Amino acid sequence: MTRRLFAFLFCGWIAWRCLDPSAVAQSPSSRFQPLRGQKILLKGDSIARGYGFGNYTDPSLLRTIPGIGSILLGENLSHPPAFETVANIWQGLRPDGTPKTVDTLAAELNANIRQGNVTTGDWLIYEDAGEVNQGIHPAPSPWKKDIYLNYRQSLRDMVHAIEDVVDRSHIVFMTMFDYDPKSPRCRWDAPLDMAGRTGNDAIRDEAAELGIRVIDMNRIMDAVNDYLREKGWGRPVGPDGIHPNVYGNFVMALAILGELGAPIANWKLDPLYRHFSHPNKGGDVATVWGFTRDPDDAQRIEILNDLRRIVVRETARSSSAVAPPTVTPPLACGVPGILRHGRLLGRVVRQPAGTSRPVIYEVGKLFQLDREHGLLVASLREEGGHDFEVGNDGLVFKNLQELAPEKAIAINRLDPNYRLKSNGASAIQGRFPVSGAFVPLGAKLPDGRTHPAAGTGILFSGTLTFLPDRTQGHPQAGKDDREIEVVQLRWDGSSLRVTGRDFVRQFAGVDVGRVGLSNAIADGAGLLCPFAADDGSYVVVVRFEFDRNAWKAVRVGRPFHQAAVPHTSARSPTQPRVYRWLETEASILRDGPRYLVYTRGYDMKGRVYSSTDGLNYTFLFDHYNYNAPQTLNQGLDGSIYLMTNRGPGLLRNPLLAFPLCGQTFREPWVIHDERRVHVYDPQEREIPFVDHAVGANLFLEGRWRHFVTYRVTGLHETDGEGAPQGPHTGLYLDELVYDRVVKPPFGLEPR
Numbered sequence: 001m002t003r004r005l006f007a008f009l010f011c012g013w014i015a016w017r018c019l020d021p022s023a024v025a026q027s028p029s030s031r032f033q034p035l036r037g038q039k040i041l042l043k044g045d046s047i048a049r050g051y052g053f054g055n056y057t058d059p060s061l062l063r064t065i066p067g068i069g070s071i072l073l074g075e076n077l078s079h080p081p082a083f084e085t086v087a088n089i090w091q092g093l094r095p096d097g098t099p100k101t102v103d104t105l106a107a108e109l110n111a112n113i114r115q116g117n118v119t120t121g122d123w124l125i126y127e128d129a130g131e132v133n134q135g136i137h138p139a140p141s142p143w144k145k146d147i148y149l150n151y152r153q154s155l156r157d158m159v160h161a162i163e164d165v166v167d168r169s170h171i172v173f174m175t176m177f178d179y180d181p182k183s184p185r186c187r188w189d190a191p192l193d194m195a196g197r198t199g200n201d202a203i204r205d206e207a208a209e210l211g212i213r214v215i216d217m218n219r220i221m222d223a224v225n226d227y228l229r230e231k232g233w234g235r236p237v238g239p240d241g242i243h244p245n246v247y248g249n250f251v252m253a254l255a256i257l258g259e260l261g262a263p264i265a266n267w268k269l270d271p272l273y274r275h276f277s278h279p280n281k282g283g284d285v286a287t288v289w290g291f292t293r294d295p296d297d298a299q300r301i302e303i304l305n306d307l308r309r310i311v312v313r314e315t316a317r318s319s320s321a322v323a324p325p326t327v328t329p330p331l332a333c334g335v336p337g338i339l340r341h342g343r344l345l346g347r348v349v350r351q352p353a354g355t356s357r358p359v360i361y362e363v364g365k366l367f368q369l370d371r372e373h374g375l376l377v378a379s380l381r382e383e384g385g386h387d388f389e390v391g392n393d394g395l396v397f398k399n400l401q402e403l404a405p406e407k408a409i410a411i412n413r414l415d416p417n418y419r420l421k422s423n424g425a426s427a428i429q430g431r432f433p434v435s436g437a438f439v440p441l442g443a444k445l446p447d448g449r450t451h452p453a454a455g456t457g458i459l460f461s462g463t464l465t466f467l468p469d470r471t472q473g474h475p476q477a478g479k480d481d482r483e484i485e486v487v488q489l490r491w492d493g494s495s496l497r498v499t500g501r502d503f504v505r506q507f508a509g510v511d512v513g514r515v516g517l518s519n520a521i522a523d524g525a526g527l528l529c530p531f532a533a534d535d536g537s538y539v540v541v542v543r544f545e546f547d548r549n550a551w552k553a554v555r556v557g558r559p560f561h562q563a564a565v566p567h568t569s570a571r572s573p574t575q576p577r578v579y580r581w582l583e584t585e586a587s588i589l590r591d592g593p594r595y596l597v598y599t600r601g602y603d604m605k606g607r608v609y610s611s612t613d614g615l616n617y618t619f620l621f622d623h624y625n626y627n628a629p630q631t632l633n634q635g636l637d638g639s640i641y642l643m644t645n646r647g648p649g650l651l652r653n654p655l656l657a658f659p660l661c662g663q664t665f666r667e668p669w670v671i672h673d674e675r676r677v678h679v680y681d682p683q684e685r686e687i688p689f690v691d692h693a694v695g696a697n698l699f700l701e702g703r704w705r706h707f708v709t710y711r712v713t714g715l716h717e718t719d720g721e722g723a724p725q726g727p728h729t730g731l732y733l734d735e736l737v738y739d740r741v742v743k744p745p746f747g748l749e750p751r
Contacts, residue, residue: 032261033401034081037343040260041118042066043086043109044127047252050085051243053289060284062246062275069253071275076267079401083253086112086124090136097139105136105154106161113165116679120165120672120732121342125172125215125256126158129242131185132192132199142185148194152206159210164670165677169339172259173207173214175200177221181241188218215259217252220314224251224307233303234291245290246276251307258315265312269304276300335659335669336635336706337737341400343712345378346730348393349405354416355390357383358724361405361731363433364709365519366696367457369491370441371748372398374698376709377411377459378731379433384722385470390414391431392461396496399701400733409496412461412485420465421480428470431485432462433692437520437527439546441493444747445525451746452525453546457489460529462515463503464578471720473578480505482513482534482578488550500550507531507542507553517631518587518694520544521595522745527551528614530588530597536581537561539599541588541615557615562622563601583607587631587694591640596620598632598642606630606642608663621663628652632660633695636706638742643671643693643708650719655690655710671734674712678728687715688726695736699748704741708734 034040042048042065049056050064061067066083073080089108091100102108112118128135132151134142143150159171176188176199184190188199197205200218207214221244224236228247236248244252250272258264277283277297287294295303345361352359363379376395382388393408411434418429438457445451462484465477474481488500505511513534520529527544538559544551563582583599590596595611606625609617626647634640640660645652654673658665674680674688693710710732716723743749 032257032263033399034077034079035121035341035344035400036079036404037346038121038123038341039082039084039119040066040069040123040125040256041084041086042125042127042256044125045088045130047129047243048085048127049088050249051238052246052249054238054243054245058284060246060275062249062284065244065249065253065256068246068249068272069257071271072253072257072264072267072269075271076262079404087115087117093139093141099139103136103138105158108136109158109162113162113676114679118162118166119342120340120677121170122166123170123172123260124162124166125174126155127174127176127217128203129176129178129186129188131183132188132202133185145193148192148197148199148202151192151199151202155203155206156210159212164673165340167338167340168211171212172256173203173212174256175203175214175216175218177218177225177237177242179225179235179237179241186242213259215255216314217255219317220255220311221248221251223310223314224248227306227310228291228303231303233293233295234288236290238290245288246285247288247303247307248290250304251311254308254311255315258311264308264315269308272304273301276304335657336637336639338669338671339735339737340672341733341735343728343730344376344400344403344709344733345405347405347725348380348408350408352380352390352410352413354414355382359383359390360725360729361393362389362711362713362729363692363694364711364731364733365434365436365694366698366707366709367436367438367519368440368698368746368748369396369438369496370455370493371699373491374398374700375438375457375491375496376403377434378408381713381717382470383717383725385466386472386720387718388466388470389430389432389464392434392459394496411459411487411498412501418465418481420474420476420478422478423476425474425476426468427474427477427481428466428468429481430464430466432464432515434459434461434487435515435517435519435529436460436487437522437529438489438491439522440746440748441491442746442748448747452548453551455491455493456546456551457491458520458527458544458551459487459489460515460531461485461487462513471722473576475576475578477576477578479511479513479534479577484512484515484531505534507540508556510540510542510556510559512540512542514581514584516586516588517629517692518589518633519696521588521590523590523614526554528588528595530586532581532584532586532599533559535577536584536602539583539586539597539609541595541597541611541617543615555615557611557613557617560609560617560619561599562607562619563603563605585629585631587633589632589634589640591634591638596632596640598630600625600627600630602627606644608632623665626651629691629693631694633657633708634697635695635736636697636704636738636741636744639738641695643695643710645691650689650715652689652691653687655693671708672710672712672732674728688728689713689715689718690732697744699744704744706736706738708736710734 052063069083367375391413392411415429436459439453443451465481483503512531514532516530520527540559543555607622610620628645630644642658655671656668658668
């Protein structure tokens, strides 16, 4: 799609959203919700670099905006995100006018991404106080004409260049203040060359078109300046009229955090009081650069509190928090917006029983516990061997910040002392990612009656039997060594309990041995979940119902498959049974009156099956797909998309989402491109892996939200070489944003 067509579609979408009140209800929350590992990054010029004392050398944290922000975050959050600046890379022009390094904001930020300074999930705050016609942009510089349009184009290119890593909801612009600076081009409220529009107007106008939130720092600092002058102290900037002093830095740091949703009106300022004191009282500030009169220590504290009140007041008046930000815009055929939250979980904090090597979280499934709580069940992989999964942990949460590994509840663990059913040989039986379902407290049946199983759930964890050294599946393992662990759960509103555990090889008389990739779906008072035979020779859908004590399999449909038996490989008798399969890793969803099941075939085809009763399926269509994990998912608006990788072979990056239109999967959008997000050795082949992605609709924080969980790992962590876990390996989360919500099951609408 050309940029011009993209802009046309996007502008139309913005206009439509402005007329649709339901769109605002589904926009991402403006509340500050930092996750572990995320950073707040200030990208700018000398103001970002820090000139609060009139120099770049003072060691005090007050010299910089990130320094003050870090103090506030550390005092008020248990797990504060880092607050840093983004490195400036531009080094000017050569004599012939070509750039020495980069010559655009877009190129500079992409260079920071390649260096690992900026990554998915980070917030990017953009500040510019320099000459509006002489930023980082292609030569010739400065601009002689079309300054307003050129500046907007520079901002637009910057956003388009990085939004596949830092999405629009995590980008913030700010207007700029100035008080009689020497350069007329540093006057951001001065008219430029287009119908009286100013530099600040260019920022506001481009932000409005892109759906980027804006901090009106011009308004905020003007209010602060009026206060300081009225009190007779001076100004929030130094004598140069543009660089903020330590109080100006405080205002800017507070305004940034307030715009991100931090409750700054109630935050503690105590640590700042000491820093703002005179040196003889242990402080950092002998005199305030830009003040004409020196406040005593008590007055300095009073100024901090007064300035905080001004920031809170002005932020409430001008902040874009009243209109939550848009994200990468939805296009045709159900392509949603996207928020990239980054890595949720990495290393475990408690070594799981039966393991001794490093263990990391990988594949996640999300479930609804009640109107306020979700459950993340995250799989655990031990270093070494072929995808040696050792169990699953459950994490209960009301918001994403509560997903902390120290709060994990053990759902199941490997059996380190397993004996083969056939000959009693020593082995180790792993526990793999779960499928299943949970009926939340407060759930209703379609007819409005209370759901009889509310507060209960069932999980299915596949097993795989390994050699004692954990390096590969046990070649002597047979059909009976591939059981499914069934875990019964109950939630009472405050605690999650495992109420039952069993190992099965049959459901309702049909042999099973492989768990589906998706969760089960609700069907009246029951649940429908797909399984495969242990050797992947067929797929079958099972109906479960609650008998007042536990979930039980009550009916199965006809087993089905379409994949032809190959002459070699998957069905060859010379290959260990543990690695044989035809179709497997099924996913299921409800599409209006029909049910759909999707399978991954060994013959590099993905297949879609259709049913009218949820149990018995007929082949609908197939499509070519490399042999990678594939899941069919359904967004909040009812649209359907397939998440997988294109390959070939073991190339599982990037992770892509293909929207389903009729019986065709259209061109995809990118969920996560790990080589784009993080730096890897270019000599290393076929890494990294980004796979096993599954979507889920959750009612969280008073609204319906659609999340995508997936793992990032390295090829040689899972191919038997036993490579150590990489610095970015873990469980990742994205959020897809839809314009409307088709009523999900269980009736958990707002009260």
